[in-house]
Amino acid sequence: xxxxxxxxxxxxxxxxxxxxxxxxxxxxxxxxxxxxxxxxxxxxxxxxxxxxxxxxxxxxxxxxxxxxxxxxxxxxxxxxxxxxxxxxxxxxxxxxxxxxxxxxxxxxxxxxxxxxxxxxxxxxxxxxxxxxxxxxxxxxxxxxxxxxxxxxxxxxxxxxxxxxxxxxxxxxxxxxxxxxxxxxxxxxxxxxxxxxxxxxxxxxxxxxxxxxxxxxxxxxxxxxxxxxxxxxxxxxxxxxxxxxxxxxxxxxxxxxxxxxxxxxxxxxxxxxxxxxxxxxxxxxxxxxxxxxxxxxxxxxxxxxxxxxxxxxxxxxxxxxxxxxxxxxxxxxxxxxxxxxxxxxxxxxxxxxxxxxxxxxxxxxxxxxxxxxxxxxxxxxxxxxxxxxxxxxxxxxxxxxxxxxxxxxxxxxxxxxxxxxxxxxxxxxxxxxxxxxxxxxxxxxxxxxxxxxxxxxxxxxxxxxxxxxxxxxxxxxxxxxxxxxxxxxxxxxxxxxxxxxxxxxxxxxxxxxxxxxxxxxxxxxxxxxxxxxxxxxxxxxxxxxxxxxx
Ligand code: PEP
Ligand code: MG
Numbered sequence: 001x002x003x004x005x006x007x008x009x010x011x012x013x014x015x016x017x018x019x020x021x022x023x024x025x026x027x028x029x030x031x032x033x034x035x036x037x038x039x040x041x042x043x044x045x046x047x048x049x050x051x052x053x054x055x056x057x058x059x060x061x062x063x064x065x066x067x068x069x070x071x072x073x074x075x076x077x078x079x080x081x082x083x084x085x086x087x088x089x090x091x092x093x094x095x096x097x098x099x100x101x102x103x104x105x106x107x108x109x110x111x112x113x114x115x116x117x118x119x120x121x122x123x124x125x126x127x128x129x130x131x132x133x134x135x136x137x138x139x140x141x142x143x144x145x146x147x148x149x150x151x152x153x154x155x156x157x158x159x160x161x162x163x164x165x166x167x168x169x170x171x172x173x174x175x176x177x178x179x180x181x182x183x184x185x186x187x188x189x190x191x192x193x194x195x196x197x198x199x200x201x202x203x204x205x206x207x208x209x210x211x212x213x214x215x216x217x218x219x220x221x222x223x224x225x226x227x228x229x230x231x232x233x234x235x236x237x238x239x240x241x242x243x244x245x246x247x248x249x250x251x252x253x254x255x256x257x258x259x260x261x262x263x264x265x266x267x268x269x270x271x272x273x274x275x276x277x278x279x280x281x282x283x284x285x286x287x288x289x290x291x292x293x294x295x296x297x298x299x300x301x302x303x304x305x306x307x308x309x310x311x312x313x314x315x316x317x318x319x320x321x322x323x324x325x326x327x328x329x330x331x332x333x334x335x336x337x338x339x340x341x342x343x344x345x346x347x348x349x350x351x352x353x354x355x356x357x358x359x360x361x362x363x364x365x366x367x368x369x370x371x372x373x374x375x376x377x378x379x380x381x382x383x384x385x386x387x388x389x390x391x392x393x394x395x396x397x398x399x400x401x402x403x404x405x406x407x408x409x410x411x412x413x414x415x416x417x418x419x420x421x422x423x424x425x426x427x428x429x430x431x432x433x434x435x436x437x438x439x440x441x442x443x444x445x446x447x448x449x450x451x452x453x454x455x456x457x458x459x460x461x462x463x464x465x466x467x468x469x470x471x472x473x474x475x476x477x478x479x480x481x482x483x484x485x486x487x488x489x490x491x492x493x494x495x496x497x498x499x500x501x502x503x504x505x506x507x508x509x510x511x512x513x514x515x516x517x518x519x520x521x522x523x524x525x526x527x528x529x530x531x532x533x534x535x536x537x538x539x540x541x542x543x544x545x546x547x548x549x
Contacts, residue, residue: 010240012216012223014191015477016233017202020211021254022189026240027167028225029160029178039113042104050104054111057151058097062088064147072179073288081288085313087144096122112152119145143175163187168229168238170219174201182210189231191238193219196477209532213238264535268299272538274520278546282538283339283528285506292334295531299538302338304456304528305400305506306331308384309347318380324387332395339396341433341456341528342388344413345380346370346402365470370403370435375412385417389426398431400456405440407447414451437461437507442490445498452501455494456528459507463487482509488518495523504528513540520546 042050065088073081090096096118103114123141160178163169165186171178173194179201182190187210195201195214205212211233216222223229223240230239230250239246273279283304284295292303311319311327319327332340348369356377361367374381391397401413414432421429434441434448437458441448445455459482464471466486469479481487487509495503504526509515511529513536519527520541529537 008241009243009246010222012191012238012240014213014216014236014238015197016212016236017195017197017214018190018205018210018212019234020189020209020231021234021250021257022168022211022231023250023254024166024168024188024229024231025164026170026191026223026225026227026229027163027187028220028223029163029169029171030220039107039117040110042108042110044108047105047108050111050114051101053152054100054104054114057111057148058091060151061091061144061147064151065091073290082310082313083140085310087140087147089313090140091144091148112149115145115148115152119148139173139175146175168231170223170225172220174204179204179208182208189213189229189233191216191219191223191229191231193217196473197471197480206530260539261536264539265298267542268535268538270299270538271301272541274541274544274546276545276547278520278525280520280541281504281526282534282541283341283504283526284335284531284534285528286331286531289331289334291531292331295534296334296338298531298534300335300338300531300534302396303332303335303340304504304526306340306342308343308345312345312347318383321383321386321390324383325390328387328391329394332391336395339398341398341400342384342391343400343402343435344371344374344384347373365464371401371409371413372403372405375409378416381413381416382420385413385420386424388430389417389421389424392426392428392430398433398454400433400435401452402435402458403437403461404434404448405438407444407451410434410448410451433504435461435506436490436494438465439490442494443497445494445501449498449501454502454504455498456526457491457494457503457505457507457509457524459487459505459509462490462507466490482507483512483515488522491519491522491524502526511537513537516540517544517548520544521548 065084069081069084072084099118100111100114103109103118104111109117119141160182167187168189168191169182169187170191172192174190174192190201190205190210190212192201192212192214193216195212201214202212211231213231213233213236227240228242230242230246232238232250239250242250271279272282281301282299283302284291284300285305285307286292286295286303287307287310295303306328308328311324328342346369348364348367368376385399388397388399399413399417401410404410410432417429417432431453432451433454433456434452435458436442436455438461442462448455460471463469463480463482467479467481469476471480503524505519505524506528510519510527511533516537527537
């Protein structure tokens with residue numbers, strides 16, 4: 001103990017990308033970098049044999065990814081399971097497979113050398129396109145290539161399988177497939193060199209409730225192995241080899257937080273009423289049945305955002321009405337009797353959906369996303385609306401339109417909903433909401449109001465489009481501030497332009513306790529947050545006032 005206090009103390013600062021406090025011993029994970037060995041040559045008569053190895057490894061990796069997706073959906077979060085489903089689609093992409101075969105055939109190299117060369121080329125292509133495509137595509141390619149190389153080499157053990165329980169993981173970056181080991185082995189916190197707030201690493205860490213600090217330069221050189229670390233991801237600060245006094249202060253902080261959390265949990269099922277007597281609805285953002293279950297146990301008053309993209313991922317054909325209805329029913333069943341809000345499909349040109357042949361767009365985030373794509377493919381829209389109308393016979397259901405920029409975006413959905421409603425003889429149509437996630441929508445509330453029953457701020461995209469800063473590109477992170485004054489001004493303008501309109505927030509901002517008073521003062525009366533955050537957000541509401549004075 002004394003020895004430990006005499007260890008050199010090191011204070012390291014980075015950026016907290018998943019909040020929380022944790023104490024543990026460092027586990028330094030040196031990613032085995034791709035070997036730079038010369039490619040292994042083969043004879044022309046062995047080309048077919050290498051094709052066979054490649055096909056076997058692809059099939060095995062596809063199978064592993066399927067198992068992983070199912071486990072992640074069960075154990076972590078359905079949105080994250082979608083990452084592995086996307087990897088399956090990328091891995092089986094005909095262009096990629098053909099390029100791998102051409103590499104073997106053309107350069108007479110082994111399947112394993114072909115994988116290294118081709119994936120490196122793809123990774124570089126993504127890096128070159130970095131300003132337009134999500135930065136994490138490079139991580140995706142690296143992750144798939146590692147899996148395929150391991151499968152070709154017959155390697156089945158992941159280096160993180162041996163991480164000791166209670167570790168603070170120290171790594172360059174966190175790849176999606178690393179994360180499953182963290183939940184199993186009770187890693188207590190993660191310290192990274194790379195990883196933005198919108199990265200896969202951040203999503204995973206937040207979904208698992210793991211404190212995570214990123215943006216720590218030269219991390220592998222600076223942080224020693226097996227040293228005691230006190231991680232405060234709220235402040236983006238870690239103390240390595242702390243003094244006795246620092247430990248005592250930190251442990252007091254952890255204890256106070258734990259007590260506050262227990263108190264919040266105890267009151268989670270009670271309504272959240274502000275100090276000035278206004279009841280605020282706290283709903284949940286969900287993607288799968290477990291999310292909904294967890295949300296209801298945590299005191300959610302319904303579902304404020306059901307992300308449905310997951311149902312479409314990794315499929316060769318889009319789901320039909322019955323498949324959609326079954327999946328929606330399964331996901332929402334734990335919330336039956338409470339309001340539930342289904343968001344229409346919000347896919348964009350940067351996500352590989354095999355059943356739509358996308359033309360490459362130079363600016364995918366500004367291209368055919370969300371409602372724009374649904375207007376272009378009315379069949380997709382109709383199927384979803386039919387499923388939701390059928391669902392409305394069993395659930396108190398609402399509909400959210402993603403990526404609205406023009407009042408017509410909502411008008412078109414309303415028109416289609418009304419038409420299908422009368423065809424299906426639905427007596428009361430579900431309420432229709434517009435997501436306000438573009439500045440144009442925020443400044444058109446008066447016109448949108450004619451077609452919508454409520455508005456829900458998607459502050460993640462609203463911030464991205466207001467600051468012209470890719471939400472997943474760490475390089476422009478300093479521009480992406482969802483709590484900036486300009487964002488609150490857009491909320492206030494929306495409220496003032498459409499005074500009677502029910503307003504909710506379903507972006508990440510709604511889950512940050514310190515911003516609740518300002519949101520309520522802008523007229524927001526419903527918040528929709530990740531299931532684990534519900535108790536804490538209800539407590540924050542109880543401490544707030546709707547009127548600033
Ligand atoms: C948002 O943009 O804030 C939002 C809730 O939608 P998503 O994060 O799914 O784009
Ligand atoms: Mg959005």
